[in-house]
Amino acid sequence: MPEQLSGAAILIRALEHEGVDVIFGVPGGAILQAYDALYSSSIRHILARHEQGGGHMASGYAHATGRVGVTFATSGPGATNLITPLADAYMDSIPVVAITGQVRTTSIGLDAFQETHTWGISMPVTKHNYLVTNINEIPSTIREAFHVASTGRPGPVLVDITKDALADAMPWHGPVEIDLPGYRPSVQGHPRQVKAAMDEILASERPVLYAGGGILRARASEELRAFAEQQGLPVVTTLMARGAIPDSHPLTLGMSGMHGNYTASTAMQRSDLLIAIGARFDDRVTGNPDLFAPEARIIHIDVDPAEISKIRKADVPIVGDAKAVLRQLLDEGERRLKDGPAPTRTEWMDTLEGWRRDFPLAYVQDPDGPIQQQYVIDELCKHAGDAIVVAGVGQHQMWASQFWKFERPNAWINSGGLGTMGYAVPAAIGAKAGMPDTTVIAIDGDGCFQMTFQELITAAEEGIPVKIAVMNNANLGMVRQWQKLFYDDRYSATELSYTNPNIPMLAEALGCAGFRAETPDEVIPTIEKGLAVNDRPVVMEFVCDPDAMVFPMIVAGGSNDEILMGPEDISCNT
C-alpha cells in the first residue's frame, strides 16, 4: 500500500522530486497546510518580509543558478503582492514557480475572506497558470509547472491550490508522466535556415551579432563566443546579456540602446546584417523601430517564434534554442571554412575600432567634488570583480551596466523588461541563497532601496551576507534626469533626502553592518570595509552627485542616429 498523504505533503514531495532546495515565501491561512508539510521537509524555507520580496528572491535565485526559483504565498493579498515579481520574471524570461493558497473550492466565487481571483489576475503575467481544486491534480500540475517554467522560453508559472485540495488525503505514487500536446518547444533550428543564415553572414560586410538575454537563459555563452571568433563577428550585448561574452574580448562592443555606448549603438545602426540571438528588438534597444538599422538584413534566432518578426521583419527566421542553433551554425561555419577563410572585413573592424577610440565610455571624478556613481562602480568592480552584481532600476543601473567589467555569464542580474524598482535587494538575497560561495553585490538607488530594504532583515536572520551599495543621490535620479532634459527643470516629486533615513543606522537596525562614504577619498576605504565583513549583510552608502546624468542617451522613440553624448548635446538639440 502506498502511503496516504495530504495534498500539502504531496505538494512538498513533488517539489522535492523537482530538486527544489529552497523556497522563498510568506505563510497565511490558505497555504497553512503546505507550510505544515514543509516543516518536516529538508527544503529550506526563507521567510521574506513581503511577498514581492519572496518573488524577486526566487527570480534572483533562478538568474544566478539557472534552476527554477520557487516562491510561496497565501491567497488574496499574498497572491496580489506576487504580481509584480511574476510580471518581472515574465518580461525577463526567468523560470519561477509560484505556489499560492486559495480559499476552499466551495467558497470560490463567494467573496470569501482573502479570496481573490488569482488565476485571472496572474494570467497575463505568467507563461502559464493553474487553479487546482482537486488533490488528484497536484502531482501532474507540479510536474507540468516545472516543465513549462524551465523549457522553451523560460518564464514564471503560477499554481493556485485550494485549501481543501491541500487538506485532502490520497495515496502518493511518486512523480507522474505528463503530456502537453500543445507545448512542444523547438530545439534545433531548421537546417535549411541555418545554411541560409551562413550565406548571409559570409556575404555581409558590416555584420553585428546582437546577443540578448536568451543567450544566458540557454547557457549558450561558450557557443556565442566560439561562433563570434569563428566568423570574426563583433558582438553587442543587450542590458539583459551583459557578460554573455567577456567585456575584455576584442570582439565585444558592449551595450547598445538608450544608454548604450556610441560604438555598440552605431554599429547596429550602420550594419548590413544583424544576427539577433535570444533578443527581441526591445524599444530600449531600437529606439524608433522604423528608423532602426535601416540597411540591415535580419537573421533572428529565438526559441519563441512569436518574437520573430514581431517588431522587425526577419529575413532569415530561425526558431530554436540559442545553444543548439549556435552549435549548428558553428558546424556549418566549420564546413564553409574548408572553402576558404572567413571574411576579415578589415574596413568595418577599423571603423568600429575608430569609434571605440573616439567615443569611449568615460567619467571624471573630481577629487574635491561630489562622488560620481561611475567612480564607485569602477572601484567596486576593481575590488570585487568576480562578484555577482545585481542592480535596481534607474541611473545607477545604467552606470552599473556601462562601467562594470563583465567577464563571465550570469554575473549580472537586473530587471530589464519591467524595470522594477525594489528588485535589487531581494534578488541579491535570492542569488546569494543559491550561490553562497560567491560574493553578491547589489548596486541600488536610494529610491529603489526604500522600496524593499526590509528584506535585509530576512538576509540578516537567515545568514545571507549580501552586500548592498546604495547610491544616495537624494533623488529619484532617472526621473529627475528626464525632468531636467525634457521638463524645464521642474522637479516634480523626485526629491528624496540625504539624511532621512540615515542609511548606516538603518542598516544596523536591520541587523546589517552599515558604512557611509561622503567624499571621493572615502570611497575606497568604505568598499574595503564593506567587503571585509562577511558574517552579516552589509550596506555601503555612497553620497553621490544629485545632478549627474547618464550618457550617452537616445531620446525615447527617437532615432539611434541621434546619440546625445553629454549635456552639451542637449542645449543644441532643444
Next chain:
Amino acid sequence: MQHLITVTVENQPGVLARITSMFARRDFNIHSLAVGPTEDPTRSRVTMVVDGPEMEQIVKQLYKLIHVIKVTEHPQGEAIEREIMLVRVHADPKRRSEILNAANIFDATAVDVGASTITFEVVGEPMRLSDFLEFMKTYGIVSLAKSGRIALAKDAKSQNTKQKQTAKGA
C-alpha cells in the same frame, strides 16, 4: 480585412479566457467567436473571425498558449462556413405576405409570429445571412441575435462541396 481561423484546444477549464485575455492584452480584435466540442472529447474547437493585419502575430501568440494545439487559417472559399441568426422584423399585417414571400427566397424560416412582428431563423453561409438582413432593413429590424461563425476546412478530395458552393451562388 477579416480572417477566419479555427483553433483546436485542449478541453480544459478557462481556455477561452486565456484566448480572449491574450487578444485583449495584445490589442487584437475578435469579430466573432464560437466554441464547441469536436469529434474528440478531450478537444474543443474555437472558430474565430478576426480583424486586422497582424495575422502572423495572432497565430503565433495563439500557439504560445499552452492549451492551444492547432491553429488553422482558412483562406477565402476554402472552408465550409455557417452562421445562425434570429431576426425579428416589423410586419405590418398589410405587408405580412410580402415579407413571408421574400423570406422564402432566402430560405428563412418564420419561427414566431406576433401582432406586428415576425421572427425568422436563418442558417447558412455568412453572406446569405447578411443579404437577408440587408433586405429586411427596409421593413425595420426590431431585434437581432446572431451566432459566431463555425467552419470546417473543405475536404481536399471532395468535389461535392465545390459544386454545392457554385449551385448556391448561382
